[in-house]
Structures are given as C-alpha cells and as structure tokens.
Amino acid sequence: MNVLRSNLSNKFPQPSCLNNNFIKPHVKFLVSFHNPNCPKSRNPICCLSNCDQKTQFSNEMDNNGNWVPIESEGDDKYAKELEVAVKAVHVACLLCQKVQQDLICNGDQENVQSKDDNSPVTIADWSVQATVSWILSQAFGTESVSIVAEEDIESLSKSDAVSILSSVVKTVNDALSSASHFGIKPPVTNLEATQVLEAISRCNSNGGPTGRFWVLDPVDGTLGFVRGDQYAIALALVENGEVVLGVLGCPNYPINKEWLNYQNGYRRILSRLTKADSASWDSKGCVLYAKKDSKKAWMQPLLNGDKSVGSARQIKVSTIDNPVLATFCEPVEKANSSHLFTQGLAHSVGLRNQPLRVYSMVKYAAIARGDAEIFMKFARAGYKEKIWDHAAGVVIIEEAGGIVTDAGGRPLDFSKGMYLQGLDRGIIACAGASLHEKIMSAVDASWNSSSL
Numbered sequence: 001m002n003v004l005r006s007n008l009s010n011k012f013p014q015p016s017c018l019n020n021n022f023i024k025p026h027v028k029f030l031v032s033f034h035n036p037n038c039p040k041s042r043n044p045i046c047c048l049s050n051c052d053q054k055t056q057f058s059n060e061m062d063n064n065g066n067w068v069p070i071e072s073e074g075d076d077k078y079a080k081e082l083e084v085a086v087k088a089v090h091v092a093c094l095l096c097q098k099v100q101q102d103l104i105c106n107g108d109q110e111n112v113q114s115k116d117d118n119s120p121v122t123i124a125d126w127s128v129q130a131t132v133s134w135i136l137s138q139a140f141g142t143e144s145v146s147i148v149a150e151e152d153i154e155s156l157s158k159s160d161a162v163s164i165l166s167s168v169v170k171t172v173n174d175a176l177s178s179a180s181h182f183g184i185k186p187p188v189t190n191l192e193a194t195q196v197l198e199a200i201s202r203c204n205s206n207g208g209p210t211g212r213f214w215v216l217d218p219v220d221g222t223l224g225f226v227r228g229d230q231y232a233i234a235l236a237l238v239e240n241g242e243v244v245l246g247v248l249g250c251p252n253y254p255i256n257k258e259w260l261n262y263q264n265g266y267r268r269i270l271s272r273l274t275k276a277d278s279a280s281w282d283s284k285g286c287v288l289y290a291k292k293d294s295k296k297a298w299m300q301p302l303l304n305g306d307k308s309v310g311s312a313r314q315i316k317v318s319t320i321d322n323p324v325l326a327t328f329c330e331p332v333e334k335a336n337s338s339h340l341f342t343q344g345l346a347h348s349v350g351l352r353n354q355p356l357r358v359y360s361m362v363k364y365a366a367i368a369r370g371d372a373e374i375f376m377k378f379a380r381a382g383y384k385e386k387i388w389d390h391a392a393g394v395v396i397i398e399e400a401g402g403i404v405t406d407a408g409g410r411p412l413d414f415s416k417g418m419y420l421q422g423l424d425r426g427i428i429a430c431a432g433a434s435l436h437e438k439i440m441s442a443v444d445a446s447w448n449s450s451s452l
C-alpha cells in the first residue's frame with residue numbers, strides 16, 4: 001500500500017545569519033578591500049569609486065586567486081532569472097535534505113510511491129516542484145512563467161492520497177517559511193492543498209522551439225534519494241530552444257572532493273545520524289550554476305552546520321586528457337545505461353580507472369567541478385531522454401569548459417518538446433576535445449556489434 005507517513009512536522013532549520021546577500025549570484029557583490037588586480041588598490045575603496053580602472057570586482061576569486069571582475073552591462077541579461085533560480089534551488093535542497101533524513105533515519109520506505117513505469121516518486125519530488133513553481137510565479141508573475149517539469153498531480157489528487165497530499169502541503173509550507181532567509185518573501189498565509197496542487201500542475205508546458213520556458217527536475221535520481229544516496233535538483237531556463245542558464249543543487253555532494261570517499265556509504269552515514277548531527281549533515285552539499293556564453297561556471301556551498309556561509313567559487317573542468325588518468329561516470333542502474341557497452345568503450349579507449357557510478361545529474365556536476373573527466377549514457381533502444389534530465393547539467397559543463405554532445409557529435413537539442421528528439425545513440429560529456437573524440441570514435445567502432 002502506498003501510504004505516506006505525515007511525520008514531517010519538525011521545523012526546517014532557520015539559520016539566523018542568512019541575509020538576502022547570501023544567495024545572490026556573483027555579479028551582485030561589491031567589496032571594499034584590497035584588490036590585487038587594481039593598480040590603485042592601495043586605496044581599499046578604489047574599486048568602488050574614483051578608479052580609472054573601468055573594471056569593478058566582485059567578492060570572488062577565480063582558480064588563479066584573482067578577483068573576479070563584475071560583468072559588464074550586456075551580461076546582466078538573465079541576472080534576475082539566475083538569482084531567483086539559485087535561491088529556489090537552495091530552498092529545494094534544504095527541503096530535500098530534511099525529507100531524505102526523515103526517510104532514511106526512520107528506517108522505512110513507506111513514503112515512497114511507484115509510478116506507472118515503476119520508477120519511484122516521493123513527497124520531495126512533488127514538494128520541490130510546488131515550491132519552485134510557486135517561487136518562480138511570485139518572482140515573474142504566474143502568467144509569464146512556463147515550466148516543463150517531471151511530476152504531475154494525477155496520483156496526488158486521488159481520494160486515497162489524502163495523507164500524502166497533506167505531507168506535501170506541510171513540506172511546501174515549511175520550506176517556504178524558511179525561504180525568507182534567502183530573500184524570498186513567503187506566502188502571507190500557509191498555502192492550501194488546492195494552491196499546492198495548482199503550483200504543481202502549472203508546470204504543464206511542453207517546451208518547444210520558440211519562447212521562454214523553465215525546465216525542472218524536482219528530484220533527479222529519485223532512486224538515489226530513497227536509497228539515501230546522491231540526487232540532484234535541476235532547474236534550467238530555455239529560450240528559443242537554447243538553454244540560457246542552469247542551476248544544479250547537489251545536497252549530498254560536498255564542496256570538497258572527499259565525496260568520493262562516500263561512494264556507496266551515504267545510506268550507512270545517514271542512518272547513523274541523530275537529530276543533533278543534522279547540522280553537520282547540512283554541510284554536505286553544493287549548488288552549481290552557469291549562464292550560457294559567460295564562459296564561467298560557479299559553485300556555492302549549501303548551508304554549513306556552523307551556519308557560516310560561503311560565496312561562490314568559479315569551477316573548471318579537469319585538464320586531464322590522458323585516458324589512462326581519466327575517470328568516467330555513468331548511471332548506477334544497468335537498466336538506464338548499458339554498463340557492458342561502456343566497459344568495452346573504456347577498454348578500447350584505454351581508460352583504466354573504475355567507473356564512477358553515481359545517481360542523477362551529480363555526474364554532470366562531477367565533470368564541471370573537475371572531479372571526473374567523462375560522462376557516458378547509452379540507454380536501451382527506444383528510450384527517449386527527457387530534457388529535464390540534462391538541460392541544467394549541459395550548460396554548466398559547457399561554461400566550465402567541457403563538451404556535451406550525442407554520440408554523433410551533435411549538441412543536444414532542447415527545442416523539440418519534452419524529449420531530446422533525434423538523439424544519436426547516447427550522450428557523451430567530456431572535460432576536453434581529445435577525450436571526446438576518442439570516445440566518439442570508439443562508439444563508432446563498436447556500435448554495430450553491440451546489442452543496443
């Protein structure tokens with residue numbers, strides 16, 4: 001029986017130190033301290049005023065330790081969209097951390113439902129979709145917001161889903177009441193069930209080649225989520241068929257690379273957590289984001305246990321181009337991508353490291369952060385990839401310096417509705433052109449003899 005427990009009554013953490021500046025994307029900050037890039041930098045405020053250097057600087061450093069210039073006027077395009085999207089994803093990450101903790105720590109899987117295709121869906125999937133939909137509508141106006149997203153309200157509106165729906169409503173209201181810490185104005189009164197259902201079902205766009213729409217995967221890697229493992233929240237904006245910005249929340253992917261040590265260990269770690277430990281658990285995540293053609297991708301930490309906050313840091317793909325040193329990522333489930341086929345590719349290209357099997361778009365994040373070099377996905381024949389499983393990850397990898405194409409070398413096409421129509425065989429994302437070409441050649445050489 002698919003019954004959800006309504007045990008989500010604990011308040012979301014409400015750190016007191018957060019203010020409206022925390023989540024603002026990097027272009028919004030100015031600092032008044034010594035700026036090593038400025039010849040007049042002995043004057044600590046020279047980069048805020050009276051400086052004949054035309055460039056202003058943000059409070060962030062790039063990988064070389066240089067202050068990051070504030071982007072020029074032209075780059076302000078999508079600034080508000082990016083700011084709101086990053087905030088919404090942070091709120092969604094905290095919502096998911098809380099639900100996953102309750103799910104795992106209480107030791108049962110009752111609040112997981114099965115969809116018609118047997119894939120799991122949880123109160124987190126519906127709650128994130130409602131929360132993000134509500135935040136976008138508040139920021140840009142309900143009439144102006146069009147969203148393509150994974151979940152619908154069919155099973156949630158059934159008479160036997162009353163307790164699930166009430167859990168979702170409570171989760172959404174808890175999340176929105178904490179959202180003020182991110183500079184998001186919460187609803188004046190708690191949302192009613194009908195308003196929550198409406199927010200979810202408003203995400204009914206089919207996408208397409210023209211106009212502007214958001215693409216949302218409220219929980220990507222739901223299987224990883226219910227297993228206490230990796231998952232992601234993915235939000236992108238598409239305009240005239242192009243992904244123009246992407247935000248990827250990875251609540252279980254720490255800022256530091258020690259994440260690799262958690263392979264297969266998240267469930268064990270989570271199950272040992274007490275409520276008192278939950279603060280330190282909060283520090284295990286990050287949010288990545290990028291604007292198309294900016295040639296920059298960024299990473300922010302999620303809330304730390306000690307409630308301190310950090311600003312965004314620029315991320316870049318790995319410089320490794322030698323297959324012997326490279327690591328490739330792929331889906332955990334054999335049903336989602338052929339491990340046999342990628343094993344053959346790895347062998348013929350000369351990849352030696354064990355594959356990194358990770359749930360969700362955390363794989364895209366790993367490439368963008370430089371923690372792995374290759375991501376490959378070859379789904380079974382007939383499977384149609386959905387745009388929400390890739391949009392945010394693609395733009396973040398590309399702006400971090402990487403390449404994402406289908407196996408024929410063509411960019412993924414987000415202009416054909418909710419599916420990646422015309423995808424040639426599979427998806428290949430690489431840190432650099434040399435690895436990318438090698439993988440594509442290997443696919444060509446072995447495709448006909450594969451069973452795909």
Ligand SMILES: Nc1ncnc2c1ncn2[C@@H]1O[C@H](COP(=O)(O)OS(=O)(=O)O)[C@@H](OP(=O)(O)O)[C@H]1O
Binds near residue numbers: 219330383
């Ligand atoms: N049969 C099949 N083949 C290919 N892909 C499928 C298939 N079934 C599902 N999906 C989609 O895969 C999304 C999860 O992808 P992952 O890379 O995380 O796979 S895995 O869970 O690590 O195996 C998953 O996203 P979520 O539903 O958001 O979890 C699905 O959209």
Ligand SMILES: [Mg+2]
Binds near residue numbers: 217219220221388389
């Ligand atoms: Mg998904």
Ligand SMILES: [Mg+2]
Binds near residue numbers: 125150217218219220
């Ligand atoms: Mg999903």
Ligand SMILES: [Mg+2]
Binds near residue numbers: 119120150222
């Ligand atoms: Mg799903």
